[in-house]
Amino acid sequence: MSDLPGDLQYTKEHEWLRREDDGSVTVGITDHAQSALGDLVYVELPEEGQELELDGEMAVVESVKAASDVYAPIAGTVVAVNEELGDDPEKINSDPYGDGWIVRMQPADGADDSALMSPDDYQALLDELDA
Amino acid sequence: MGLKTPLHDKHLEAGARVVDFGGWDMPVNYGSQKEEHHAVRRHAGVFDVSHMTIVDLEGDRCQDFLRYLLANDVARVTEPGKAMYTCMLNEQGGVIDDLIVYFFEPTSYRLVVNAATREKDLAWIVKHAEAFDVDVRERAELAMLAVQGPKARDLAAPLVDSQYREQALALKPFTSLEAGSLFVARTGYTGEDGWEIVLPAADAPAAWDRLLAAGVQPCGLGARDTLRLEAAMNLYGNDMDDEVSPLDAGLGWTVAWEPADRDFIGREPLEARRERGGPRFVGLVLEDKGVLRSHQRIVVEGLGDGEITSGGFSPTIERSIALARVPAGDYEHAKVDIRGALKDVRIVKTPFVRNGQIRIDV
Numbered sequence: 328m329s330d331l332p333g334d335l336q337y338t339k340e341h342e343w344l345r346r347e348d349d350g351s352v353t354v355g356i357t358d359h360a361q362s363a364l365g366d367l368v369y370v371e372l373p374e375e376g377q378e379l380e381l382d383g384e385m386a387v388v389e390s391v392k393a394a395s396d397v398y399a400p401i402a403g404t405v406v407a408v409n410e411e412l413g414d415d416p417e418k419i420n421s422d423p424y425g426d427g428w429i430v431r432m433q434p435a436d437g438a439d440d441s442a443l444m445s446p447d448d449y450q451a452l453l454d455e456l457d458a
Numbered sequence: 459m460g461l462k463t464p465l466h467d468k469h470l471e472a473g474a475r476v477v478d479f480g481g482w483d484m485p486v487n488y489g490s491q492k493e494e495h496h497a498v499r500r501h502a503g504v505f506d507v508s509h510m511t512i513v514d515l516e517g518d519r520c521q522d523f524l525r526y527l528l529a530n531d532v533a534r535v536t537e538p539g540k541a542m543y544t545c546m547l548n549e550q551g552g553v554i555d556d557l558i559v560y561f562f563e564p565t566s567y568r569l570v571v572n573a574a575t576r577e578k579d580l581a582w583i584v585k586h587a588e589a590f591d592v593d594v595r596e597r598a599e600l601a602m603l604a605v606q607g608p609k610a611r612d613l614a615a616p617l618v619d620s621q622y623r624e625q626a627l628a629l630k631p632f633t634s635l636e637a638g639s640l641f642v643a644r645t646g647y648t649g650e651d652g653w654e655i656v657l658p659a660a661d662a663p664a665a666w667d668r669l670l671a672a673g674v675q676p677c678g679l680g681a682r683d684t685l686r687l688e689a690a691m692n693l694y695g696n697d698m699d700d701e702v703s704p705l706d707a708g709l710g711w712t713v714a715w716e717p718a719d720r721d722f723i724g725r726e727p728l729e730a731r732r733e734r735g736g737p738r739f740v741g742l743v744l745e746d747k748g749v750l751r752s753h754q755r756i757v758v759e760g761l762g763d764g765e766i767t768s769g770g771f772s773p774t775i776e777r778s779i780a781l782a783r784v785p786a787g788d789y790e791h792a793k794v795d796i797r798g799a800l801k802d803v804r805i806v807k808t809p810f811v812r813n814g815q816i817r818i819d820v
Contacts, residue, residue, distance in 0.1 A: 363475075365680065366492045368771040369749050369778075371797075387797070389749040391491045391771055392680055413747070 330358055332424050336440075337449035338400045340382075343424065344443060347431075351406055355428045356388065356397060356419065359453055364390040367416040372408040373430060379403060381439055386429050388419065397429060402438045407431040463508035464601045464659040468666045472676045480574030482509040485678040495684050495773045497675035498648050499814050502607035502614075504666070504674045505682055509573040512600055512656060513583065514566075517592035521564040526722055527586055528559065529704060531714035535561040539634040541645055544712050545704045546571075546582070547724030551731060552700040553707070555579050556692065558645060560634050568641075570602075570654075572694050586723070601662035605674060606652035606685075608814060611644075613672045614653055617665050618642060626653075647682065649689025649812045687779060688772050690741055690808030696752055697739075697767040697781055705731050706783060707767070708739035708808075735786060737764065741808035742780040743818060744794065746801040750780035755795040756803065761785040766794070774811045775820055781808075 335343045341360035345353045361367065371387040379385055379399035386397040409428050412418060419427035434440075444452070460483040469476065474485035485506065487494060497503045517523065524532040530544030540561050546554045555575045560568040571579045580596065587594050605614040611627060618626045622637035629635055631651075634643035641656035657665060670676060683693070690708075692698060698707035705713070705728065713728065714720070744750050750769030757763055764784030772779045780803075784792065793800040806818040 365487060366490055369747060371748070389771070391495075391684060391773070392486070394749065394751060 331446045331450055333446050335424065335446065336400075336443040337446065338398070338443065339452060340398050340400075342397060342400045344400045351431050351433050352401060352403070353428050354385070354397075354400055354430045354432060355423055357449075358423045360395075361420050361423045361427070364388060364395060365392045366390055367419050370412040370416045370419070370429065372410075372412065373405050375405050375408060377405045379405065379432065388416070388429075399432070400443060401432065401434050401440055403432040403434040405430055406433050461509070463506055464662045465506045465508060465666055468663055469506065469676075472670070474676075474678060477679070479679055480509065480572070480576075482573055484509060485676070487678040487680045488676050491678070491680040491684070492773045494675055494677040494681035498607045498650055498677060498681065498685055499774055499811070500608070502605060502610040502652075502674045503677035503681065504669045505604040505606070505677050505679075506601075506666075507604050507654070508601040508659070508662065510602055511571045511573060511576045511579065512597040512602070513569040513571065513580070514595045514597055515569065515583075515587070515592050516566050516595070517587075517590060518565055519590040520567055520592050523587060523590035523592045524559065524567060525720055526590075527583065529713045529722055529724065529728070530559075531717075531720060532559060532561060532567065534714065535559075537633070538562055539629075539636075541632045541634055541643060545698075545709060546579070547704070547722070547728070548582075548700060549723060549727075551703045551724040551727035553694070553698040553702060553704055553709075554582055554700060556694050556698070556709070556712075560643065574695060599659055600656050601659045603655045603657070603662065603665060603669070604646055604648075604652065605655065605669060606646045606648040606650045606677075608651060610650070610652035610674070613674050614655065614669060616672070617655065617668060629653075647689075647691055648685040649691070649809055650685075651813065684770055684773055687768055687770050687781070688774055688809065688811035690781060690810060692781070693768055703728055703731050703736075706736050706739060708781070737783045738786055739767075739781065739783055740805045741810060741818070742766070742769075742782050742792075742794070742803045743775075743806050743810075743820065744778040744780075744801060744803055748778060748796050748801055750778045750794060750796075750803070752780075754780075756782050756784050757793040757795060757800060758785050758787065758789060759793075761787045761789070764792070772810060775816055775818070777820060779810050
């Protein structure tokens, strides 16, 4: 079963987003996503400073099974990437909401966040997928 | 809702993630695919391969029939129980399927063919069997377990009735034995030692439970794919299909050219292909970070492009490896196009891994 932290926002593409105190956001993929992908073996990260559009390709996560795009859940600039995933992509499997974070972004001014979901709405989406 | 094997409930019990595979609901993994993979390389794992199609053939002219139907020559197999790997070709020399044929006697053979190709295989076999008056019987009432790994035979031996056990443990690679209600073959698709066990569907769940209780790891199709890739064993539909000849898929060794007067389906176009030459079929190791996947483009400077037919991450080597069809020529280095970036690959002699040991330089 997926375990959904209550302080995050979610996308229908199974990314999560956490709003940090300094106004930046941290982004990763959900427990549901890592479980569906299986053991991760490689993560392709964006460059720091790279500007991303909403739903633009942000990273690629590759598991033993498949490659999957990770999309930017909000428009903005990449301010940090999780370099540790280079040597240990399985951090995403073992701790998707913590050590397995992927990118930190500074959202663009007035960035559209209307499609982000609350934990309850995302849980409803997962329930629908299970049904 | 797909077809279900007799072990479907057992898979759910073991926590399987189930996917569609050729119309069957099959476990892709039960937890960590990498752990399943390592269990087979280091200890023992069990795969439900009951979706595969078992076909028994009987008839006075059965041997003649198979010498015509198959690209390898069943007349080379004379020891009862001996198995042979072969392709079944169409009239253009393309591969309808790859399969294992077991010899019992010249009037009696067993074929094990792929699940996804079941219908076209059966239609083809039945169509050509008629002229030889050979009886074709699909054995859908049987289940099949592949128990693989260095400890596999020891841990599976208690499933065999004691009066046959010693004989079963003495089986040489690529031989088989009727052991009461079980059919035991020392074959597999992982590059490890082990057995494939055919048994009545009703007995399969109990056999599964006993193997798991003995410490054998349940393994899904995911691990089966990475294991066979490391062993450089072809996968039908990826590495070859109806449009690809065995000579273009690294399977020239399975074609019996001698005796030259043996007429088999596809022989003529295959001989023409042999004369004319064609692409190489090679093993690749990615020198960079990333993952090789099927259909990625291989670029060989001055010679043209090739394509990966099977690729993935090797849990044993901890590098990405692949099988690929590439332009003819004498070279060791090439590039692969991964999402627009050209990365270095090196051609290596396969298998990549065999019996737990890495066989390539890394």
